[in-house]
Amino acid sequence: MSINGLFPIEKWDFSSDSILSGLSMEDLEPLMTHRLEQVYKKGEVIFREGGFPQGIFYIMEGMVKKYKVNDSGREQLFYVANTGELIGYHAVLSEDRYPDSAAALENSRIAFIPKEDFLETLQRSPVLNSRLLKTLSREFAVLINGLSLIAQRSVKERLALQLIVLREKYKVDFKPGMPVSINMSREDLANLVGTATENAIRILTEFKEDGILETKGRKIIILDINRLIKIANYR
Incomplete structure (x- = not known):
């Protein structure tokens, strides 16, 4: 059954599957021309916290967990991303190291998009820019809800x-x-x-x-x- 009207799922899921969906060919083609597709096996790490980003990742099929590792070596899993979502772009935008790690929860087909292509498309596409800004805002709200959930x-x-x-x-x-x-x-x-x-x-x-x-x-x-x-x- 649908949970629409029964539970506010949007407060807990910042799905970004609409970021690339419906983009014009003018925007999508340069973004995807140099992509490298790879199948990650269940449990295989896509990127690690502290690494330097060379691009972003687009989940074409599958499921990915985002997590941090605490001082005792335990994973703190904070989000599950699925088909259609982008991951790894925060570090590219901030020109910093990855703040978290990502690994496949199941066999997943994922496209790597070089950061140069991503940043160039972002700079000249107001549609992509607007969608990404909206997604970042939703992510912040969802993460705050998650923190309050643990505490309360x-x-x-x-x-x-x-x-x-x-x-x-x-x-x-x-x-x-x-x-x-x-x-x-x-x-x-x-x-x-x-x-x-x-x-x-x-x-x-x-x-x-x-x-x-x-x-x-x-x-x-x-x-x-x-x-x-x-x-x-x-x-």
Whole structure:
């Protein structure tokens, strides 16, 4: 079922799939002419925090996690990007090192776009410029919401909310009444929620016993989105 009107998904998902969609050939062609496409296997790192950017990345197919690594070596996963999104452009715009890392959550086809092509197109395309500015504004709002979520919500509420967001991301050829499968390791899910893996597993088991979801291997299949919205306790 759709969650439109039931849950403000736009507050938690800064999808940038509209940045390149519908661009004129005049803008799109120079941006994509020198692109290099590569298939990243699940778990393969796309770029690392602290590295110098040579360009940006366009997810043509697949799913990518964005994360930071803390002093103890634990990943702090803060966003999942999917097909159509751009990643890695913050460092190019700021002319600085990558502030975070990115790795494929599943086998993903990703295009590398040289920074010279990206910056040149951005400079002469008011449409791309406007879309990117809008996306950056949305990203800031979503990240602020994420920080407040960690500080103010219980682990159970945070897990329910992240499952709602992930369900939207994993919709493929969705039709009303169709179950949605989230294909993510329990460790990655726990890192996204900000809790220990065993805590995430325990709460998932509770949700499963309550008929809210079912699991098949690492796949999480959402059965009752209304119950998740209620547990998320978002107001």
